[in-house]
Structure formats: structure tokens, C-alpha cells
Amino acid sequence: LKTDFELVVTFDWHSYARVILPNTYSRAVCGLCGDADGDPANDFSTPDGHQATGELQFGDSWKVAEVPGCWAGCTDGCKVCTEAEKRPYRGDKHCGLLVKKGGPFAACHDVIDPQPFFSDCLFDTCLYEGHQETVCRSLSAYVTACQSEGVAIKPWRTAAFCSLVCPPHQHYELHGPTCPPTCHGQTEPEPCEMSTTNATSTTEGCFCDAGFLRSGDHCVPLARCGCIHDGRYYKAGEDFLPDPRCFQRCSCRGAGTVECWPTEGCGEGEVCAVRDGVRGCYAHECGRCEVLGVVSYRTFDGRPLAFAGTCAYVLATVEVDGPQDPLAPFLVEVEKESGEGGRKGVRKVVVNAYGVTIGMGKGEEWEVDGERHLLPLALAEGALTVSQEGTHRVLLTQGGLKLLYDGDSYVVLTLPVAYHGRTRGLCGNFNGDPGDDLSTPEELGAAWGTLTPTCTHGDPPPTCPVDKLGPCAVLLEKTGPFVGCHGVVDPHEHVASCVQEQCGQPGAATLCRSLQAYAAACQAAGGQLQEWREATKCPFSCPPDTVYELCGQRCSGTCAGLLATPPCSHKCFEGCRCRDGFLFDGADCVPMDQCGC
Incomplete structure (x- = not known):
């Protein structure tokens, strides 16, 4: 910049x-x-x-603000590596390469002093217990500084040391251009002065193969380059709304061709606004469908359902009208538990979208297309991401679908208003009318369940007196731990489901599941949840090498996060984080030097 x-x-x-x-x-x-x-x-x-x-x-x-999930770190007794602990990293296989006479960076030593970079490298590498990626980033920082001064660095990466893997249609260059060819530059000149001191500066990184140009973060052939409209670049096939009132839609047909046509503006319940740099028609409210325990559901249109089936059910799906339909198809299924051995709740959530099938089981279990992977993960070229947020799994898609599963009995599925009237399943049709959502167990089971010898669609749950709130009333207390959530999530709906759950299976375990569901909904919506488990006698146990946090970001504290920026939601959720010096490797906490590749 x-x-x-x-x-x-x-x-x-x-x-x-x-x-x-x-x-x-x-x-x-x-x-x-x-x-x-x-x-x-x-x-x-x-x-x-x-x-x-x-x-x-x-x-x-x-510090400029309280960012959810961030903490100041150590306050007393911060780890400081001794010179003896730093010594193993002074060699050529680690930080010593920076200051090696005759090494790949020697030509830069008289231009930029390597000692500050060397000291920083030793400090970071020692704290991260020799993790190679830490060394690579320290060396890369020195390379960037040297190349900005026009210094020619010798090759320093190898297949076994700090290798750089490039995306499709790209290759690594040590001395690449600071202003590589882009689709944007084919239609009008663009300023590209990356250095203030030397016109011969180069930069290392991934560059497009011959015959390809950079289009955003991808490399494409010239024929697939996008368009320039009002000084902004759009990818081929991208639609956009240039009019500040959204009364005109344009489409980049590729090769610099832009087609525009008038529209009727935004629909009912939408507002024309710019969000994340993109102008569009955005819903005032997204559709929310929830599984709220053993028998309680709430459809997109707000209809409460009491349904005790223990089979696999279609929670929501959409059928698109051919390739021109802008909606992304998806299928979300939930498998309920039979209750054998005292188990209750949601056994598994399955999501199919963008050609990928994600299975999220109870506890820490999950899989992609039948194979286990480590979270967080971006799939389908980033169109679908899955992350572990506290005790919850959060799935996001490019089409706007968001699903949160707490690994027990709470599931919330959120859809943008573009799916209004187009969904089917237990969550209803999302048309604004709760009256046409199915309601009886017979209707629900027959329409959206898969009956097997090991499951039943269940008998109707008992009718419960809604005026007897009992222990569920804690959700409504004006001075209670959930008061900071009332402004973002209406507690009355959760109270009703809590009463229904207590009626069918009274007890502390059922109550804690209901309270945990509201806590998850609160934090997902950005509410200010207060410490609630001690006051409500809902204990939370963490596995070895972890500590409980009311508001943490487990997603970023992973081994995968050492290698690349993880696809996290940036919200904070309660759960367990690894103690200092450890990172999540799947469901386990391991020392940083035991992280994989």
C-alpha cells in the first residue's frame, strides 16, 4: 500500500x-x-x-480494542529463552543462514544489517521450539527487506528447506517482477511502485505461468480476463451492481466486455448496501433454523416443532433451476440418537455442497468424503470452509450458508434471503409463512426421514405447560449471566424449547444442553455472554493440556495455523484451548515441535 x-x-x-x-x-x-x-x-x-x-x-x-478471542498472553513469568536454548538454532539449518559469510544473503549484509533479523529469528524459533515454518518466515522477512533495496539474493529455498508450493498455473521465482502482469493492466495502466529506493527491485513468490495473467488471486489465460468498470476490476463471469440504489445490474462477460441492464432494485426485506467492499441487496434478517435438543426444532419461518424421531432427516435442501440459477445447491441432514445407553441429541450432521460431503459427528469426530482430516480446512477452492470454534464446528459456504453444531444437541442453520421460498425439509420452505410448515410427526417423518429397523419417527412428545418455566427462567433474568445476549438472540424461543425438553426428560443434563444451546447462539451472533456454568451448575471439563475459556478462538491455535492463515470465523466461543506452548493437532494438544507438515 x-x-x-x-x-x-x-x-x-x-x-x-x-x-x-x-x-x-x-x-x-x-x-x-x-x-x-x-x-x-x-x-x-x-x-x-x-x-x-x-x-x-x-x-x-x-492495544486499540478488545478483540473477541484475543488475550494479552503471559503476564508474569513469560518464557525467555536462554542463550543455551537458542544455541541449536544458530546453525546454517536454522537462523544462522541469515548471517553466514558467503551464504545466500551475504550480498545484503552491507546494505541491511542482518543482526536484528537474526535476533528475532532466534527469539521466535526458540519459542516455537524449532518449527521450520518459523525459521522460513524470519528468513523471508529479510529477503523482502533486501530485495526492496535492489539486492540480488542467491537461491536459499530447497525441496527440503522452506520449499514454496504454488497454486495451479503458477510457479516460484526468486527474482520476480514487483509488478507482475495482471488482467487489470491489459486494459488500462495501473500504478505499481513497490519500492521507494531502487528501481531494480525484485520480489520472490509465486508468479503466473507463461500465457497466464493474474486475475485477483488466480492466474487465468488472457481470454478469461475480466473487465474494468468505473476503475474497478471484475473477474470474468462476475455480476455487480454499480448503481448506488441497486437499480442496475452488470455482468463481466470476459475479455473486457461489460453488459448492463435495469433491475427493479432490492426486494422486500432487503437493503441496497456495500458490505465487505461489495454492493448488493442484503437481507435485513437471514433465515435461521434450529435443532434445540432432543425433540425441539424451529423452522426458518419461526414455527416451533416438537418431534421425537430418531432417524436421519433432511434438515434443509434446495433444488436449483438449471445452470443459470444463481443459488448454490446444498443438502443438510441430521441423524438423531436413539437414546440407548442414555444418549440423546444429534448423533451426526451431514452437509453436501460444492461437490463435497462433510460429516460432523458427536464430540470431535468429522470427515470429508468419508476420510478424516484436521481442522481448520478450506475446500472446493475456498468455496467451503470448516473450522473448530470452541466446542463447536462452524461450516461456511461462498453462497452464504452457515451451520454451527455444538457437537451435542444444538444445530443452527443460517441462510441468506436469496433462498427465500426455495428450501425444503424439516426447516420448512422459508417463505415467511409458518402456517404451511409441516407439524405432525407423521408428516415430518414420512416426508423427510429415512426409516430403518434401528430407528423410529417417534410418538408425539407430551404437551407441556408453557407458563411453568422452572429452571429455564434463568435465560430471562435481567441480572443473570445471559442478559448480554438478549439484544442479539431472543431468549423466549429458547425458553420455550427448554421447557419442552425439560417436560420430556427433566434433569440437570437436559437443562445444561438447553442453556449451552442459547450460549452458542449468543456467541455466534456476537453477544456478550457472561460466566454461566458455575451459577447454573453446568460444569465443563477439558482434556489434558487444555484450559477452559469463556471467550476464545480455538480455530487459530492449531498446527495448521502455523503454516497458513486458517479460515476462522473471527467470533469467540467457549471451549478449551491448549495451554501455552501447545497447539491443537486435530483433537489433541501437542508441543509445537511435534506439529506435522
């Missing part, structure tokens, strides 16, 4: 960020980067102008 006042910001999408400012900003800036006055001794200034007593106090003083 470069501005007209010569601010240059570089970020490698992982761990290296660099800010360059002209000298005119000396003593006029503040923050973690200091005041740029040439004196490193006063760089620990806090926002109130005082000098911090240490790095921890200094770093915490510049």
Missing part, C-alpha cells in the same frame, strides 16, 4: 509487516513503531507520554 504522501505499508499475509515514512514525520508519529526521532532509547513511550517499564507494558498500552 502506498499513499501520495509516501507512506508505504508492506504485509506478507502472515507475520511480517513493514511501515516506511518520509523524514518529515520524525517526532510526529507514535505507537509500537516509536516516534522516528533517531533515538531508540525513547521508543517505549505509552499513549500518555510516559516511558513503559518493559516490553509487556509497552505493547499492552497500544
